Amino acid sequence: MALVMTATESANTQNEQKKAVARAAVGVLRSGMHLGLGSGSTSQEFIRLLGEKMQSGALRVDGIATSVESENLARQCGIPLIEPERGLKLDLAVDGADEIGPGLSLIKGGGGAHLREKVIARAARYFLVIADASKVVPRLGRFPLPLEVVPFSLPWVMDEVAGLGCKPVQRMSKNSAQPYKTDQQNFIVDCHFGQIVDAEKLARQLQQIPGIVEHGLFLGYAKAALVANDGRVAAMLPDGRSKPVEELSELP
Ligand code: A5P
Numbered sequence: 611m612a613l614v615m616t617a618t619e620s621a622n623t624q625n626e627q628k629k630a631v632a633r634a635a636v637g638v639l640r641s642g643m644h645l646g647l648g649s650g651s652t653s654q655e656f657i658r659l660l661g662e663k664m665q666s667g668a669l670r671v672d673g674i675a676t677s678v679e680s681e682n683l684a685r686q687c688g689i690p691l692i693e694p695e696r697g698l699k700l701d702l703a704v705d706g707a708d709e710i711g712p713g714l715s716l717i718k719g720g721g722g723a724h725l726r727e728k729v730i731a732r733a734a735r736y737f738l739v740i741a742d743a744s745k746v747v748p749r750l751g752r753f754p755l756p757l758e759v760v761p762f763s764l765p766w767v768m769d770e771v772a773g774l775g776c777k778p779v780q781r782m783s784k785n786s787a788q789p790y791k792t793d794q795q796n797f798i799v800d801c802h803f804g805q806i807v808d809a810e811k812l813a814r815q816l817q818q819i820p821g822i823v824e825h826g827l828f829l830g831y832a833k834a835a836l837v838a839n840d841g842r843v844a845a846m847l848p849d850g851r852s853k854p855v856e857e858l859s860e861l862p
Contacts, residue, residue, distance in 0.1 A: 627742035627838035632656040634836050634843040634855050635704050635740050636663055643862075644692060645673035646730035648705025649680045649723035652740050656704055661687025676705065676730050677723040678793050694733075701862045703734035707741050708826070710835050711750040714739065714848045715809050719756030719826030722781065722792050728824055731831045735862045739835035746837060746846075751806035754779070756826040757799045758792055763821020768799060770819050774812065776801040796823055834858055 632655035639645070639660070647657055657680060663669045665688055672690040675681035684691055692698070705727055709717040716739065718724045731737040755776070759767050768778045781790040781798040790798050806812055809827055816825040835846040836855060844852045 624742045624744060628652040628655050628740075629659075630838040630841075630843050631740040631742070631836045632659050634838075635738060636660050636669075638738075638855065638858065638861055639663075639669060639671060639702070641670045643671045643701040644698070645671050646700045646703025646705070646734050646737075647673040647675045647680050647684055647689070648703065648730075648740075649675075649677040649727060650706040650721045652706035652742070653680060653704065654683055656740060657683050657687055657689065661689055664688060674700065674730060676726040677721070679721075680723075694729075698733065700730065700734040702736045702738060703730050704738045704740060705731065707739050707745055707828075707832075707835070708753045709750050710739065710741055710746045710832075710837070710846070711809070712748070712850070713829075714832035714835055714846065715750055716828035716832060717750050717753050717755055717826050718828055719758070719798070720753065722756065722758075722790060722798050724756055724826040724828075725758045725792065725794060725796075725824040728828060728831070731828065736833050736860075737831050738861075739832045741835060741837050743837055743839040749805050749807075750809055750827075751803040754800035754802045755806070755812075756781070757801060757816065758794070758823040758825075759797045759799050760821045760823060761795075761797050764797055764799070767819060767821045771799065771801055771816070774801075774815055776803040778802075794823070833860070 636659045707716045708720040771778045813827045
């Protein structure tokens with residue numbers, strides 16, 4: 611029996627895990643909720659499954675998307691969309707992550723959507739992360755930290771963040787030699803730190819640099835993370851405990 615997984619087997623496992631956590635997240639929803647709809651492949655699974663459940667008539671919710679891509683998918687799936695509005699509090703935001711570190715500290719923005727993702731996470735009473743097991747890390751930083759940067763400020767932002775100990779790389783579009791542009795028409799700089807020793811301190815330093823619209827560190831945002839491993843989905847909590855998804859009693 612082969613003990614080492616091939617790349618294809620590992621990708622299949624990861625996809626199965628994404629579907630499993632998306633299914634589990636749909637399972638905690640209740641009719642009438644206003645939702646935040648995340649971005650990335652795991653969130654797309656969530657949006658698809660949510661659409662199916664709504665089409666079956668078993669659930670009635672509306673949502674606000676964290677990216678144009680998710681908004682288009684939600685529309686295709688028949689999920690009613692709402693707009694940002696004063697006084698609006700979302701019941702629950704569900705989103706993926708690129709890394710989940712201690713205390714449910716996160717790196718997000720692999721898809722370039724972390725600005726809207728953070729806005730939506732903050733506008734929600736409960737921020738629920740959904741992820742495959744590969745995202746859980748003992749320390750953040752192996753995944754390059756994305757920054758959304760105003761184009762005019764790019765050279766100086768790169769100089770400043772290099773001074774914080776990373777290798778900054780401007781993200782390029784997948785299909786062209788053009789710089790990648792966010793939904794807000796800003797640039798993304800991916801900061802290769804290798805490891806982030808003090809995430810709180812780094813977040814404060816990044817917030818002080820003019821031209822950085824938002825960084826991809828989400829500290830103190832996630833209330834729980836549904837993570838799939840060995841065919842089971844468990845809810846990880848900020849204090850390091852795990853519990854069965856059904857026992858997430860503090861959900862709105
Ligand atoms: C989008 O900008 C990101 O924050 C995503 O939530 C993150 O990249 C997770 O994506 P996957 O679900 O595709 O791993």
